[in-house]
Amino acid sequence: MPTNLPPQYHKIEDKFKAARDPAEKIAHLREMMAIMPRHKGTDKIWGEHRKKMSQLQEQVENAKKSKGGGHNPWFVHKGDEPQILLLGAPNSGRSSVVAGLTHAKAVVAEFPYSTQLPLPGMMPYKDVQLELVDTPPIANFPLESWVLDQARSADALVIFGDLSAPDCCDMLTGIISALEERSLFPVEWPDKDDEDKATNQRCTLLALNKADHPDAEVNLEFLDELIGDRYPQLIFSANTAEGLEAFSEAVWSMLRMVRVYTKAPGKKVEEKAPYMLPRGSTVLDLAGKVHRDFLEQFDSAKIWGSGKFDGQTVDREHVVEDGDVVEIHLKSS
Numbered sequence: 001m002p003t004n005l006p007p008q009y010h011k012i013e014d015k016f017k018a019a020r021d022p023a024e025k026i027a028h029l030r031e032m033m034a035i036m037p038r039h040k041g042t043d044k045i046w047g048e049h050r051k052k053m054s055q056l057q058e059q060v061e062n063a064k065k066s067k068g069g070g071h072n073p074w075f076v077h078k079g080d081e082p083q084i085l086l087l088g089a090p091n092s093g094r095s096s097v098v099a100g101l102t103h104a105k106a107v108v109a110e111f112p113y114s115t116q117l118p119l120p121g122m123m124p125y126k127d128v129q130l131e132l133v134d135t136p137p138i139a140n141f142p143l144e145s146w147v148l149d150q151a152r153s154a155d156a157l158v159i160f161g162d163l164s165a166p167d168c169c170d171m172l173t174g175i176i177s178a179l180e181e182r183s184l185f186p187v188e189w190p191d192k193d194d195e196d197k198a199t200n201q202r203c204t205l206l207a208l209n210k211a212d213h214p215d216a217e218v219n220l221e222f223l224d225e226l227i228g229d230r231y232p233q234l235i236f237s238a239n240t241a242e243g244l245e246a247f248s249e250a251v252w253s254m255l256r257m258v259r260v261y262t263k264a265p266g267k268k269v270e271e272k273a274p275y276m277l278p279r280g281s282t283v284l285d286l287a288g289k290v291h292r293d294f295l296e297q298f299d300s301a302k303i304w305g306s307g308k309f310d311g312q313t314v315d316r317e318h319v320v321e322d323g324d325v326v327e328i329h330l331k332s333s
């Protein structure tokens, strides 16, 4: 049976054959699988590739163990921006969202398991950037350890539901329960009064994708019965883009943060680079974020926005609000 593999496939296959490092081989194999057409003629090759992929992943895991480190080479480390981990069943549309809302080259494919490794991408929200992390699908429980490691490191979770899938509700509730079984609790908002509890909680948004599908309505009804309003939800279609424009706003709302601008005395506002702080933060928290030494050196601040009047002098306990401009005065200045 003809396979109709595109010429590009063979070029990548040559690189795959030439590569010695298992991690590099995995990357090439992933590319090959992403572009190979899926039909009866390619079933056998697809199966062989899946098997090869598992063997290579095992090799990488064993190499890690023999080095004595639990270091995961694919782990996406957190930078300065809030990191949001996208989790979901195969084909639920995580990569479509990352490809649509960031510059990351996430692979979107009709077939499941097209994403093999976590992939970060920066999503703009107004004048800040939020880091989305696309992930391989969750198909088996209990969860693999990479999911837990990555979810613990993230600031927030977006759990995808595929509204076209007959097992949409089971997969969503399955992922939530599986996280809880491993003591990581998806919640609307962590219990900030109990630090120990909050360490194991992650604020969570449900991204209910494929709203354009005829089965979406019935799945939404089931979900309403099962999960109700336990989490904020966004219902959208990544394919038609309907509702997708609200994605960044929904993620930002879930994070409950504020953007605060700073200005040096006598200078202009640093408009390009607001600081992102949790809601309820004070001007002292902001000062500490600008520079750790400012916590000691802080004297007072002037504020434009949430003050009673523009340029009002406020003390360290003044709570900043979204859009505030703050001028920090240090003891020595």
Ligand SMILES: Nc1nc2c(ncn2[C@@H]2O[C@H](COP(=O)(O)OP(=O)(O)OP(=O)(O)O)[C@@H](O)[C@H]2O)c(=O)[nH]1
Pocket: 088, 089, 090, 091, 092, 093, 094, 095, 096, 097, 107, 108, 109, 110, 111, 112, 113, 114, 115, 116, 135, 136, 137, 164, 209, 210, 211, 212, 213, 236, 237, 238, 239, 240
């Ligand atoms: N009808 C419909 N199809 C969609 C929608 N969003 C994504 N798809 C399709 O669903 C398939 C899977 O999309 P992906 O974005 O690759 O899904 P994924 O969750 O990253 O998939 P894996 O990484 O393979 O688990 C593709 O064929 C998409 O075109 C949508 O809103 N509606």
Ligand SMILES: [Mg+2]
Pocket: 094, 095, 096, 107, 108, 114, 115, 134, 135
């Ligand atoms: Mg994907």
